[in-house]
Amino acid sequence: MTAFTGIPKQVEEVLTTHRRGFLKNAGLLVVSFAAGAGGLIMEADAQDSTTAHPADPYPDLDFRQLDSWIVIHENNTATFYVGKTDCGQGTGTSFRQLMSDELDIAFDRTACIMGSTDNTVDQGGSGGSTAMERDSWPMRRAAAEARRVLLEMASGRLGAPVDRLAVSNAVIAVKADPSKRVTYGELIAGRKFNVRLTGANVNVVTGVAKVKPVRELKSTGQSPQRDDIPAKVDGSLEWAVDVRLPRMVHARNVKPPFACARLTGIDESSVRSLPGFIRVVAKGNYVAVVCEREEQAIRAARQLKTTWEKPATAPFPASENLFDYMRATTPTSASNPIVTGNTEAAFSSAAKIIEAEYEVPFQGHTAFAGAHATADPSDGQMTVYSNDMKSYGMRNGVATFLGMPREKVRVVWMQGPQGFGRTAADDAGCEAAWIAREVGRPVRVQWMRDEETAWDTKSPAFLVKVRGGLDAGGRLIAYDYRARSCDYNHVGYNEPDTVLIAQLMGSRRAKPAAGSSATPSEMYAIPNRRMAGEVVSLPVVWETPLRTGNLRDPNGPQSTFAAESFIDELAAAAKADPLEFRMKMLQAATTDDGGFRRARSIAVFNAVAEAYGWDPRPSPKPESKANILTGRGIAYSFRGQTVVAQIAEVEVNRQTGHVWAKRLVCAHDCGLVVNPQSLRHTVECAMLHGLSRAIHEEVRFDTEKITSTDWVSHPTLRHADAPERIDIVLVNGDPNPNRPDLPPYGAGEAALKPMLAAIANAVYDATGVRIRRVPFRDDRVLAALKAARL
Amino acid sequence: MSNITLKVNGSTHTLDIEPATPLLYILRNDLGLRGPKFGCGLGQCGACTVIVNGAAVRSCIMPASSVKGEITTLEGLSSNGRLHPLQQAWIDEQVPQCGFCQNGQIMTAKALLDKNPHPADAQIRESMNATLCRCMTYYRVQTAIKRAARIIADAQPVQPVPGKPASGKEVAA
Ligand code: FES
Ligand code: FES
Numbered sequence: 001m002t003a004f005t006g007i008p009k010q011v012e013e014v015l016t017t018h019r020r021g022f023l024k025n026a027g028l029l030v031v032s033f034a035a036g037a038g039g040l041i042m043e044a045d046a047q048d049s050t051t052a053h054p055a056d057p058y059p060d061l062d063f064r065q066l067d068s069w070i071v072i073h074e075n076n077t078a079t080f081y082v083g084k085t086d087c088g089q090g091t092g093t094s095f096r097q098l099m100s101d102e103l104d105i106a107f108d109r110t111a112c113i114m115g116s117t118d119n120t121v122d123q124g125g126s127g128g129s130t131a132m133e134r135d136s137w138p139m140r141r142a143a144a145e146a147r148r149v150l151l152e153m154a155s156g157r158l159g160a161p162v163d164r165l166a167v168s169n170a171v172i173a174v175k176a177d178p179s180k181r182v183t184y185g186e187l188i189a190g191r192k193f194n195v196r197l198t199g200a201n202v203n204v205v206t207g208v209a210k211v212k213p214v215r216e217l218k219s220t221g222q223s224p225q226r227d228d229i230p231a232k233v234d235g236s237l238e239w240a241v242d243v244r245l246p247r248m249v250h251a252r253n254v255k256p257p258f259a260c261a262r263l264t265g266i267d268e269s270s271v272r273s274l275p276g277f278i279r280v281v282a283k284g285n286y287v288a289v290v291c292e293r294e295e296q297a298i299r300a301a302r303q304l305k306t307t308w309e310k311p312a313t314a315p316f317p318a319s320e321n322l323f324d325y326m327r328a329t330t331p332t333s334a335s336n337p338i339v340t341g342n343t344e345a346a347f348s349s350a351a352k353i354i355e356a357e358y359e360v361p362f363q364g365h366t367a368f369a370g371a372h373a374t375a376d377p378s379d380g381q382m383t384v385y386s387n388d389m390k391s392y393g394m395r396n397g398v399a400t401f402l403g404m405p406r407e408k409v410r411v412v413w414m415q416g417p418q419g420f421g422r423t424a425a426d427d428a429g430c431e432a433a434w435i436a437r438e439v440g441r442p443v444r445v446q447w448m449r450d451e452e453t454a455w456d457t458k459s460p461a462f463l464v465k466v467r468g469g470l471d472a473g474g475r476l477i478a479y480d481y482r483a484r485s486c487d488y489n490h491v492g493y494n495e496p497d498t499v500l501i502a503q504l505m506g507s508r509r510a511k512p513a514a515g516s517s518a519t520p521s522e523m524y525a526i527p528n529r530r531m532a533g534e535v536v537s538l539p540v541v542w543e544t545p546l547r548t549g550n551l552r553d554p555n556g557p558q559s560t561f562a563a564e565s566f567i568d569e570l571a572a573a574a575k576a577d578p579l580e581f582r583m584k585m586l587q588a589a590t591t592d593d594g595g596f597r598r599a600r601s602i603a604v605f606n607a608v609a610e611a612y613g614w615d616p617r618p619s620p621k622p623e624s625k626a627n628i629l630t631g632r633g634i635a636y637s638f639r640g641q642t643v644v645a646q647i648a649e650v651e652v653n654r655q656t657g658h659v660w661a662k663r664l665v666c667a668h669d670c671g672l673v674v675n676p677q678s679l680r681h682t683v684e685c686a687m688l689h690g691l692s693r694a695i696h697e698e699v700r701f702d703t704e705k706i707t708s709t710d711w712v713s714h715p716t717l718r719h720a721d722a723p724e725r726i727d728i729v730l731v732n733g734d735p736n737p738n739r740p741d742l743p744p745y746g747a748g749e750a751a752l753k754p755m756l757a758a759i760a761n762a763v764y765d766a767t768g769v770r771i772r773r774v775p776f777r778d779d780r781v782l783a784a785l786k787a788a789r790l
Numbered sequence: 791m792s793n794i795t796l797k798v799n800g801s802t803h804t805l806d807i808e809p810a811t812p813l814l815y816i817l818r819n820d821l822g823l824r825g826p827k828f829g830c831g832l833g834q835c836g837a838c839t840v841i842v843n844g845a846a847v848r849s850c851i852m853p854a855s856s857v858k859g860e861i862t863t864l865e866g867l868s869s870n871g872r873l874h875p876l877q878q879a880w881i882d883e884q885v886p887q888c889g890f891c892q893n894g895q896i897m898t899a900k901a902l903l904d905k906n907p908h909p910a911d912a913q914i915r916e917s918m919n920a921t922l923c924r925c926m927t928y929y930r931v932q933t934a935i936k937r938a939a940r941i942i943a944d945a946q947p948v949q950p951v952p953g954k955p956a957s958g959k960e961v962a963a
Binding site: 087088089225226228229230232233234235236237238239241242244275293294295298366367368369415416417418419446448449677678681682684685686688689691692710711712716717718719720721722723724726 | 791808811812815818819822823824825827828829830831832834835837863864865867868873877880881884885886887888889890891892893896911914915916918919920921922923924925926927928929930931932
């Protein structure tokens, strides 16, 4: 991995007793440094673990101990240990920027280790776009505290009070006599800080030192290149899929052929003579085949003869009947409506009332590769090598599932295909661990394509009815929003009683999670509004591939599709420019919330309109006879404190119904920007994920199984769909002059949220045809155009 | 089982293996390579792409016994410690999100540029269209391909065009 720099590696001394013992005994993590022009390269090598695992348990790292967060080395470099994982947004690099700024050490003298449960404190891994917003704070405070302690040590060493000292890039010098100096490495390398931090939990943990004001941050706000990228493009990175252990065997699942199937027989003789066959492992309705080699396990799993009994009634409606089913079904729960003013009275005085219903189907994660994990049961312990974005949760889940003490289980987080919530509800970890214990050898499990596409967790389907009343002046005076999601038994994070293997083995929880629905996230001043959500259940909710879980802003894209499509419908009914219509509703209010989301909403609208070159006019565009119809659409929402407005420009092919988003523009305000390059990239890709969900993605099923199981039956965005141009404006201004420091807010998920509506609104602008059903596949759009005689 | 000889990234390997074994599993599990990856096993995504005789092929559906010719994987693109211009362009443009698909993106782009050093935008889209990315890095992949094409063109000695001196440089005929 030294292709990027000619400077030889140095093996880092990792200094806490536990980590040192870990290195010596387990031979797992060797962190090496190479400082070069491209910055410091850090690699964590999983070594060939022929050495036995330590018999000692894996205790939790103490988040109130400074040494758990930062280690300073003799060569005056630092390693940061953080309890986070990265799903491909480059958060590790951003953590280094913030922590190196607080510690006063150059970015390229640092490295960051993430997410292994016995090596880093438990910050929960990743999820909810909280990396910068929540989890960077304890890291910053720990780094600031380390700087303070080092200054005190230097004060003693140099014989000068702290206020006479200056610190720059890990060197502390006497201001009046800079020849008197000492490096961080000279002060602490080889020793522990042994400094206690305080705080009730990891999120609030702090030392005595205060973090720096934003204006004093140096690397923060710059765009150093992501440190994980070089090894991803030269093939040197060891991913979770690459773990190979001595005596390791390969397992493949044999999934039930339909939902709620009961296993009635396994004919092991159908595979016994296959090369490499070791055994079939099964319990309840869970079946897997174990072989010496990977391709042997794939073949044996396909060839194993099993018999299954069908459930008495159909587990679910077919996908084409899903929305009728949702309409007709009594909800399992309903939220308390959010009410402002008197909606019904306002409707009765409205000059014009319009009503619409929107449908978003189940959409899958369909990660680029299937769930996978490798588990090692040596020495009565369990080590799971996994890309689980919530590695700490997996540790707890596996321990409970296997009935092992937590201290004997560790999860080593390694890179994998994107998470977006799927790997927080990871299935392969428990499977690998259970099989490993059964066969007494390290086991690698990998889900096949059809397994993953069919059985991964899905984002809930939504049916949203919205009604709006305009007064004679075209002002929205009454608004009624009712969402119904199909989300009962929403699967949580690595739960030992909802993970698929537990369901199939019959060890599932008694009461399913209630699930949730969602109301719109906008700051419009609508004098009379009512918003409510309900959840419905499918006929069966266990042992079914139609199971819901969190997918990148779990309910936001669905509710925003409905809400922001409908605002466009209202604007069209009022014959108003869709941007001005929205702006008027934002400007109608006079007060703002604590995060100034209203003012910041106005700012992102202004920014996106300017970047696009928006010319005000009502939608749709005047009718055209051309074969390619063009239009533009706008949509907006917030998520937490992050505010996003987007414009899509589309081409719609009148003959084929094909929609191409030719240009996308986004104005994004997530507060403090740590790494603008990484943020832009994250926003860009989240928008395209939204585009993929808008035009391609839908889970299809008959009444007993998923029928969209690969990239043909479950299409995704492709190269040909990529826009010709993407513009991203980072607005990120703080409208509050009294707030000295802008905090960072979550970035990624917010950027996906408005895209489905922006595309729908652009299609309407181009064609005058409103598509209220996602995805806008060619056949659906063409049918709608035909129905409108276009 | 039978002996199969594979030439991969300049080294020759002889393995006693079931001839129908897809090349991908041999590259990953027997030769320890990490570039080619399993994404679908169906030839639909490109994760497993390697180059055989100049063509990008999908090693997940290619029986080892049918490989005729030298195999290059992502690990074999750099030479003398220098990254291939595509890999450099990938870093310069900061292309990957998770990066899991990028083997397929880079290797497919390599085969494209080897055949067509100056692809038009539409040709890039078409040639890359069966190489998927679920993080949606398509826009940057396309930008990086164009950047790599420029790096490669700039590094080439200017070829004399008959009857016309090459611009900017005197080239001995
Ligand atoms: S893994 Fe070979 S094409 Fe997908
Ligand atoms: S970068 Fe994650 S799949 Fe392409």
